Amino acid sequence: MTHKITAAITAVHGYVPDYILTNQELEKMVDTSDQWITERTGIKERRILKGENKGTSFMAAEAVKGLLEKSGTNPLEIDAIICATVTPDMLFPCTANLVADMVGAKNAMSFDMLAACSGFIYALETGASYIQLGRYKKVVVIGADKMSSIVNYKDRTSCILFGDGAGAVLLEPNTEGLGVIDAILKSDGSGKDLLYIKAGGSACPITEENVNSPDRYFFQDGKAVFKYAVTRMADVAEEMMKRHHLVGEDIAYLVPHQANKRIIDATAERMGIGPEKVTMNIERYGNTTGATIPLCLWDYEKKFKKGDNLILAAFGGGFTWGAVYLKWAYNS
Ligand code: COA
Secondary structure (H helix, E strand, C coil), X not given: CCCCCEEEEEEEXXXXXXXXXXXXXXXXXXXXXXXXHHHHHCCCEEEECCCCCCCHHHHHHHHHHHHHHHHCCCHHXXXXXXXXXXXXXXXXXXXXXXXXXXXXXXXXXXXXXXXXXXXXXXXXXXXXXXXXXXXXXXXXXXXXXXXXXXXXXCCHHHHCCECEEEEEEEEEEECCCCEEEEEEXXXXXXXXXXEEECCCCCCCCCCCCCCCCHHHCEEECHHHHHHHHHHHHHHHHHHHHHXXXXXXXXCCEEEECCCCHHXXXXXXXXXXXXXXXXXXXXXXXXXXXXXXXXXXXXHHCCCCCCCCEEEEXXXXXXXXXXXXXXXXXXXX
16 A cells, blocks of 8 residues: 655654752742642753853754764755744744754754744644655754743742753655654634733833843743643544544553643543553653653653554643644654
8 A cells, every 4th residue: 555655753862951950949949849849740850951152052953963863864964944942042043043054954944933832743743744745855843942041930830840951853754654644733822811921022122121020031820821721732632533533542652742740641531541651751851842742752762663653732822732643653
């Protein structure tokens, strides 16, 4: 049986900084406790990128260098680099442009994707579409964020959640019916008042008045966002399963965005799958926004088998949310 061209993940790699910010260290910074953080979120520690002038591109480039080395890919063969991030090094040039230069991908077009915590699955669907069109043969999709650059370390409700990291996958054409099978991506901009950074964009530039105000930092109405996240991530994962007549037993792994263990558990329960089929690293990395899903793919790569059904699911700022159904393409 011949299949149409699909886009398969043929390699995955990640990078997390060395510095570990533990719950115990956060106890000294804000009024919180290891017990509260662990029970309410599942997070024990997160990584923080230290070093002057080091931004998201540094972590993304490290992930891509590892990816190219491990897959034996010449950087000159890369056709496109898409970087999902909410923490670009600067407003422009975009982070993907910087990464292309840092890894020597001189023939690649490159651009950033801003869909907050859903950024990686938005970028994956975009990269896969280029491959399916037959126009590109090697596309690198990155999810990378230096959340420590936008977190308000005086706000105990949000600073405990986030960490820094980067993950990257290589997409290549496949004719065995493996790779990205389907994506359902959604958005609702009316969520803008619940999860945002107010200052620093064109509507509210940084001024002398707001330079030291909380407006510069990430803000979230956690309780309200939780309610949306928990229903919408589960809804879209269930919608994907119904669309492809899949039941829990057909799924090898759920690869969810790592925002809160309770949201992940609720999604898995709705899908009818047990905890052994859920990729989870939130306890070690916290929420790394664009990087959570590729970091999970990297962590679990050795467990995945060729032909495994994976459901990737995310919810984030915007609001944006969605699910990707893919068949894993290799044994490692
Ligand atoms: N340490 C101790 N207590 C804290 C705390 C902290 N770090 N942060 C908040 N609290 C307190 C609150 O002040 C509140 O106290 P009160 O009842 O006296 O007012 C209490 O704990 C409960 O706060 P609440 O906001 O209801 O907690 P929660 O159980 O909803 O957990 C989040 C908060 C942020 C962990 C949770 O709402 C969440 O995960 N939200 C969604 C995150 C998400 O998916 N984001 C989208 C992608 S970024």
